[in-house]
Amino acid sequence: MTGDMEGTAISPAARTMRIVIEPGTLISTGQELAVLRAAYKRQPDSRLLRGRLATALLVQDAFDDVIAVLSDADGLDARDAAMLVQAHLARESEADNLRVVDLVDQMLPLVDDDAMRAQFLADQGKALRRLGHPERARAVWQRALTLDPANKDACKRIATLDLQEGALDDGIATLDRLATGGANHARLYAARALAEARAGRIDAARDMVAFDGLHFAGQLATPPGMPSLAAFNARLAAELLQHPNLRYERYGSASEQTWRIDTPALGDAPMVRLLLAEIARAVEHHADRIADSDHPWARQRPDIGMLHCWCVMTDGTGYETWHVHQFGWLSGVYYVQIPDAVTHGDDAAGCIAFGLPEDVVGDAAASAYGVTVVRPEEGMLMLFPSHTYHRTFPHGADQRRICVAFDIWPG
Structure with a gap:
């Protein structure tokens, strides 16, 4: 990991970017659909x-x-x-x-x-x-x-x-x-990195992604009112596992054999709201840390960003294919619950990887570019440019792997 979010503070006047949290919903998607069906029938x-x-x-x-x-x-x-x-x-x-x-x-x-x-x-x-x-x-x-x-x-x-x-x-x-x-969007930067790698210009591809210099990984600060981060994660996991918007699979996403919550921030999801508040603060700090970067992505940092989130849960066979987040400027993930076999593992099972898709750039270019495998830990927050290709691997364990993923949309 490359940092720690505990004990950090920054005044509003010093912020280089302000994060606002996407408004939550008062009723579940199923309830909304039932109401609309009845209303339209009438x-x-x-x-x-x-x-x-x-x-x-x-x-x-x-x-x-x-x-x-x-x-x-x-x-x-x-x-x-x-x-x-x-x-x-x-x-x-x-x-x-x-x-x-x-x-x-x-x-x-x-x-x-x-x-x-x-x-x-x-x-x-x-x-x-x-x-x-x-x-x-x-x-x-x-x-x-x-x-x-x-x-x-x-x-x-x-x-x-x-x-x-x-x-x-x-x-x-x-x-x-x-x-x-x-x-100026994630697809543009991602496409440029793919083309450079496919042409054999691996350093240019790495420069376009700039993962090493522009990402962050560290422990989240314990939310206010919580005795510990572990206690918070336990309450957050329980809230997510019983969430009324929990569903299996979603068309058009990179997720395979996964459970998802596309709108976690319901009116009765207090742990989710606590998490989003801490993520917003962490993103503002990260934006401040990279404010002097000359990367074209960093130079296009929005003054205001909208924090949009969703939850991904995987049983033993679930995973995500190579993808980027086309609507975001910055993306990230917070790990709520990680199977013990992943935490103490020595292979890529259950991990997140950053690299380039082999089926697009070819095995040789993908190998030359390299893969960074990160072992998730409960309480870990990761931030990275939205144009960074990433994927996950099946963990094979009985316990469910739970994370909250998010984008920062330009406001």
Whole structure:
């Protein structure tokens, strides 16, 4: 570990970044969905209720229901159409991908916001790529990035296509143009690191990620009112294990065979709120420590960041694949409960690893770049740039591994 959060204090006037905590919810996602279903049944002509119901269904991965609610509706607005596109993409069939292509063609003339038009095009390109039309997809993604150079999905997908086709220098030139045009997000930095590594420029890839200089790992401060960090973790674990939003699996995430809580900060989750307050303070301290860094990611530090969190629990076979957090500036994880076999282990089981995905850059480049394996401990907090690729490994134990992951979204 590289630090300790105990006993640190900083005045509000000295902060280089202010963290605000995402507002919690008063009712569970299941309760919200039940209320919206009942309300929409009583008022099926309400566009407001239709949109809110579709949103709640999408969050619950109820893609068939989203499509049933929205497909036959009169007067779809752009927001509803965007949810319909996401539901069709999630079903991943040829018919659904063809429907996405048609939907976007129908909606584009009706949308005058460039960022929204770019997102529609990014999704259409995804469908075209799945349908076996990579060059049509590339043209669509280029249109999206012309409208909005900051579109994360189009950036990720065109960069991936460049990697697959070996167009590394062209891909890097595209990323440089996007950065010059104002793009600044995790996908941009991650794509640049992948391209540099794939081209054999390992030092340039490491410089782009800058994990060694920009991450933090240490013990969290004991929250106020708690006799010890261990006592706090025990109460937090009990709260999370009985959380009403606990669910198995989630479409579109890096998690495999995991339990998740996408919105832990319920009104009756006091331990979660205590944790988030301590994480917010720790992030502000970390931002202050790296304030003098000349890394382009650090130079783009937002003045205000929104702390958004979720919980991941794994039984013996659960793990996370290589991924970055595209919406965050800074990301992190707090370890609530760790199986004894992981704490006292001597292999990677149950650990978190930082490196590059072998299936993208190739085994040789991934090996040359290297992997940093960190053994989690109960009470450990880790912070790292959101563009840092990371993964976890199955722990194989009977006890559940519990962590709270989070992003700092630019405010």
